[in-house]
Amino acid sequence: MFERIAELALRRTRLLLVLATLAVVLMGVVGAGAFTKLVDGGFDDPDSESSRATEVIGARFDGETNLVLLVTADDGDIDAPAATERGRALAADLRAEPTLVNVIAYFDDGNPALRSTDGDQAVILAHVEGEELELAENVKAVIDEHTGTLDGGLTVRAGGGSAVGNDLSTQVNKDLLLAEAIAVPLILILLLFVFRSLVAALLPLLIGVVAILGTLAELSLLAEVTDVSITSVNLTTALGLGLGVDYALLMISRFREQLAAGVAVPEAVRHTMRTAGRTVAFSAATVAAALTALLVFPQAFLRSVGYAGIGVVLIAAVSALVLMPALFALLGHRINNGRLPWVRPEPATDRTPLWGRLARTVMRRPALTALPVLAVLLVAAAPLLGVTFGTADERVLPESAESRQVSTALQENFQGNDDTALHIVIDQPVGADELRGYAVELSGLGGVARVETSAGTYTAGAPAPTGPGNPALGQAEAQRVSVVSALVPKSPAAEALVADVRDVAPPAGSEPLVGGVDAALVDTKDSIAALLPLGAALMVGSTLVLLFLFTGSVVQPLRALALNLVSLAAALGIVTWIFQDGHLSSLLGFTPQPMDTSMIVMMFCVAFGLSMDYEVFVTSRIKELHDAGADPETAVVDGLGHTGRIVSAAAGLIAVSFFAFVTSQISFMQMFGLGTGLAILIDAVAIRGVLVPAAMRVLGRAAWYAPGPLRRLHDRFGLSEGGPTPPAPAAEPPADRLVRSGSGS
Template sequence: MRTLGRLVSHHPWAVLIVWLLAAALSIPFAARAPAALNADPAGGLTQSEATRVTDLLRDRFGERDTNTVVIVTRSTPPLGTPQGDAAYQAFLNGLEKVPGVTRVTPPQDSGPYRTRAEDGTLALTLAQIPLLDGASDTLRLVRAYTARAQTPALNIRVTGGQAIADDFTHFAESDTKRSEFTALPLIALLLLVVFGALVATGLPLIVGMLSISVAMAALYGLTHLMPVSTFAQSVITMLGLGAGIDYALLTVNRFREELKRTPDARLAADRTVQTAGRSVAFSGLTVAIAMAGLILPPIAFVRSIGIGGVLAVLLTVLASLTVLPALLALLGERVNSPRILRFTWAQSGAASAGWTAFARRVTARPWLAVTASTALLLLLASPVLTLRTGYAGAWGLTPGVESRDALQDVRDLGAGGLLSQFEVILDPGHRYGPTDRARFQQTVTDLRALPGVRGVLSPFLTPADLAGSVGGGSGEGGSAGQLAALSALTSRSFSADRALLRVTVIPEDTLRAADIPAFETQLRRTLNASGYTYLLGGAPIGGEEFSRAITDSLPTVVLAVFAGTFLLLMVAFRSLLIPLKSILMNALTVGAATGIVTLIVQHGILAAPLGIPADVGVLDSSLPVLLFAVMFGLSMDYEIFLLSRVQEEYLRSGDNDEAIVLAVGHTARIITSAAIIMFIVFTAFIFGRVVASKSIGLGLAVAVALDATLVRLILVPAFLKLAGKWNWWLPAWLDRRLPHIRLEH
């Protein structure tokens, strides 16, 4: 830090020019990043069963357009009338000409796959588009066409798996932008209250925006190497603003203290880097370790969030250790001008008499403080025992989003199962022949008889299937329609070499994440009894596999983060108890915040006032591991701010109890000021339209509120008081082998 402090304080203009060039080069790429992100729930599971089914359908069955866009039309006058039929036919003719649309299936008014209401007002049109490359581009063209095709006689809305995923991406991006613009004025106002001066107020915002711009540009580069989650953008924004403001508050506060000791601004900036800079570096490193835990699961989608988080934290730390001190070295006393507000409780670098007295009261009754705080946190964490995860699909969006609202019309027609189809690939072990017919047909019959199954697409049509076929009915035209339907189903049911068989199982309704495991279990039980070797795929299986992969990775992430954090804190504080205590108390904070998110998002309690739909039913699969990494890392910010001051006071006086009291007196204002600002940053995300992003914002806001009050100002001081001299115990043999680093702020 000495070298960095001298470099930054003696060459501030060079440092600023480098950062300005980096920002200027980053902005064009950062602007492209949001459009390159995606919300595929199974992104990165290249070896999963659902992915293998998709690959087989493409390579062996020639299916390259299994991506279905569901278009809901309301006709006034209804279909079946000359005017209604004419308006719909004009729409249909144009839809077939949209580039990328390979097939269009008009609505059917009978049979098991009914897609038209009896009164003709409501109908579904199915448009097939590419599964992977060009899917989003084709969907944009379809949506542009339907917008143009809207008339008073025909209301059109678009839904389907691709539409839902693209809406996730679109609204996650727009929500992030809106959250930034909403939070920034409030943050600026609070910073003005804290610093009292316009110049000092602008410094944290500069650091945050610089780090976010460069991190988003790096994220755009990452999109060319792997699928990158939509949530990566939200994480970068939250960490860039939240952590950047945290570190700036600590740094500027220390710089003001140093200016009182010396009139030389460059010397004060140098000393600030060597003291507060160490705490910033270690704090950032703990957050980076937590985010790096997300890189461990073998899921590219999750790794992208981890990489984005690590980038955001490291760049924020780098900006806090270079840009901010360079600006301070140039500004000197001007950092305190123009002085607008004077609130000594927030702007003074001295210890707070109020918080010092509060710390004395807490440490006077340490057992009460520890017991009551721990009991409350465990109570708040208890809903985690009922936590369920999965891909919420359209229910992960708020009402008012077209793809979610249109889904209700699909369900009203009894066609909700079209969005939850299961694809089954059967391997008879040899080329299919006439002797295999009975066995294949029996398997289809068994699947069709399962509870909750609306129908099974196979070569073996029932009378109801034929009645509902295109052109179905009596007479010569009806026979032709039946033959066409039979030919199409036969073609889709056999691979080109007739070595693999395929059936599609359609549930009675759209399956929510909580319902998929039971439905999957009965399918597998039937397929196991068939004697075939099989693969089971489709969107529901892809979502379940992703959820299971995330859940299975959580213990690895938690243990890795705990181990890395323990080692780092052991080196920093020369203690075995302090890192163990920090991990346990941060885990309590994470558990309590996750419990509250579970109660609100999954169970719907108090969901309405926060604009969260009460029918989500599950937490997004990636939320538990994501919330753990981000919340645990940010909680360590305040832990290091407080403990570094406790250690500094203890090394100075040797009095553990007094060190605790003085440390709380010196840091409480910084911690509470930073927490209020971070709370605003995170709360801004609650008012978006993507439930997962709202859940992240809610969890982090709750975690910050709990951590900066109950945990950091009551539970931690009380525990440190009870532990006494054991806080600083480290075996001599280990002390000799660890590097010596001293934290100050």
């Protein structure tokens, strides 16, 4: 197949490039519409109890509270006549909004639960209607219209789940533009130093841009039939740019190596496709296989990342395999044009550059060199012993975000936070006496501030003297119960309260559903934990199969898996030490909190796939030399001598695209960018440079072992980088010329 692509590129160069240009333009047009179709959120399991409670409340009671307007009296007295009059007018204006229902205001009846303890603030609760994109538009319209400084000495700020989503969406777009503005110029500068020529440096960026545009087009089309999270765009830009650069870097390096050896351009194109082209295809397959594990989870966020990740990997690989040989055929030796005038060509006499010398040292003293590195990685992984998990909330936003400020005020200044209440819905008729008994028992649970029902309000296991209850919470065929907690939202105590509430005996013949933010947290963690073994089995199993087909060994895939897990554990341990334990929080400007469950799963899958990417890069060259008859030490030393600079350059470039997200104002984006970038660098340096040679030295020839039946299977279906090797027209080029111009650049 790769030879056929090379021949097509050589015979139909201009036609192939014209068709590719038209395809890219089409992808750009389609992909431009993605940003108007992608949705916020998607962190909850749609089949969980909390999600079903939300659906029933939406159908029966017009939805849960998702917007909280915090009203502050500038003179410090929210009950002053002028403040009360203006507050009632605001409530009336909100009820006139066609997108708002269930508007409950302190100014209606003076409910003390909706007034701050110091008397200078009050809240108005409401539900904003709409599905996904429509909801986002409606929320923004309400916030723009009804918040800010009002006549009458009132200041209104927006909080609640929908306002948090609005702030997140706005901040994500700003952060994405900033990250791209940082990453693209830095990557171009680094590519100039890697290739020492402007033409060669621009080609990887071209492949990266094509991968991003193609994936945005894919997401735009998918958004027509299913929910796709806007966060998938972050992965698309970082991974598209990184993998596009990776694959192009590998192919350009091999092509220039052939030119430097005196090979004619057509044969150099063919050899590049037979070798580097095969490596790119297998590398893409391993990364895509790792990301496929994300599709087993029901959360739209994780599935969206899976869609984006698989799409960007495959599009980057196809772009590299189709465009690069055509560009090689068109440019030929001109790929070295634009040489940097201040960079002198390095001498080409040493066949064992840094990476080769490092590999030789490690293989001769594996214990002395590998054990300290392994010890450091295990120490870095140690914080995982105390890791705790949670879900994203307003704390991922900067403290300047209005929705976060409102949430903080509700927790600190009010007796119980209505925004984080547990919402219980009973979709059956319930008698008044049975409902009162159920509410009394709920109000007696530890951490409960009050329980509100249509029959009354209850505190500490007894009715509260606040009137007959809220009639809006009851219907002939269904009842709602609001359990307002005095606990810190998403804390261990709040999670325990969810379990306690669900354990309370319900009214006879009823099946209550418990929802709310704390219930959603419990359900999300349970959902991911239940499916994690399946996702891990899919990721590991598919990767082991692919690596066996690539290497023909049953030992190499297991060795690769073990070492990759060590590097990932170290990277996850470091981000746990930073983002959960709070180290560097003042420098990076985030609030420490439990590790976001969904983000950790996403980061693990992405980093695992990229680790396997470099595994294929290195192992392919080692296997090529091994199959040519080299002894184990020579195969590893020369293999790393050829690929070490590619892997280190590729890792540095893709790490830049992820590290750019550390500039984000959203903490989970900072965590993802920093953690993934660290995982890439740890893998490229510590694993590929030290632990792989040490493991290969310890394993010896056993590293390539496979039972007879599996070896015969590999002989029939396997694929390796080398493929059929034609007679070489020139001697093997020196190892240190790998990422160097073939024309003296």
